[in-house]
Amino acid sequence: MxxxxxxxxxxxxxxxxxxxxxxxxxxxxxxxxxxxxxxxxxxxxxxxxxxxxxxxxxxxxxxxxxxxxxxxxxxxxxxxxxxxxxxxxxxxxxxxxxxxxxxxxxxxxxxxxxxxxxGDCPALKLILNFIGHGDYFCCWYCYLRGVHVNNKRQYLYENPIILRGASAYKEGCSEAERTKHNVFGHLG
Incomplete structure (x- = not known):
């Protein structure tokens, strides 16, 4: 090939x-x-x-x-x-x-x-036990937090963008499982 x-x-x-x-x-x-x-x-x-x-x-x-x-x-x-x-x-x-x-x-x-x-967002959200695309901290790659502006959720650009690495993603997931609380979008 x-x-x-x-x-x-x-x-x-x-x-x-x-x-x-x-x-x-x-x-x-x-x-x-x-x-x-x-x-x-x-x-x-x-x-x-x-x-x-x-x-x-x-x-x-x-x-x-x-x-x-x-x-x-x-x-x-x-x-x-x-x-x-x-x-x-x-x-x-x-x-x-x-x-x-x-x-x-x-x-x-x-x-x-x-x-x-x-997969599409709903499918990945489902298997990753992650929040939906309209919630706070919905990005799988960064820690950008959504804000309400005129009754709409918006995600304002912040410089510098703080990215989630693989280990931070795993830690957030483990903490959410342990505490049964939302941790930066990971559902417990």
Whole structure:
């Protein structure tokens, strides 16, 4: 696979290329995970939530075809699913596959790598146990606090912007779980 068309696809970017170089003698398949909820009909609030994946090693035009996107889990209901209930078995299975890999027809081990997860704001809010996009501290990347101006929530630019790092994000999440209170958008 080459980037002759300069698509700047994930497979050609620096992080993925470094992953390939670090694992040059290893057989593996990389997945990008997707989470989304869609309404099934207008007359009711029946929704379908999907947890699926796409194989990064495939060319983009093949990667996003339905038959190349395995469905890991589905939830259909009138209310949002509880992520712990909905995804517990699926995530457990994925951990086993990630740890043990899988075997090909000629008994070669192939490791599975899950690189990241994407989704729309409601889906990510749900699985991250984070506040909605109209609340205070709703940005996943910074600590900008919303303010009320003329009965509307606004997010005024502040210089410098204080970004959340991965460790700060994890600490906020842990504190919210421990205290059962909202900590910079993390719900307890």
């Amino acid at each position: 080459t980037d002759k068309d300069q698509t700047n696809d994930i497979g050609f970017n620096k992080c993925y290329q470094e992953l390939l170089q670090r694992n040059v003698n290893q057989n593996f398949i990389t997945f990008l995970l997707h989470l989304d909820g869609v309404g099934l009909c207008k007359s009711t609030k029946l929704k379908m939530w999907l947890f699926s994946g796409s194989i990064i090693g495939l060319q983009p035009k093949l990667r996003y075809r339905r038959y190349n996107m395995p469905l890991f889990s589905i939830w259909i209901g009138y209310k949002e699913p509880h992520p712990e209930v909905w995804l517990r078995n699926c995530i457990g299975m994925m951990r086993v596959i990630k740890k043990e890999g899988t075997q090909t027809f000629n008994n070669q081990r192939v490791d599975i790598k899950f690189l990241s997860i994407t």
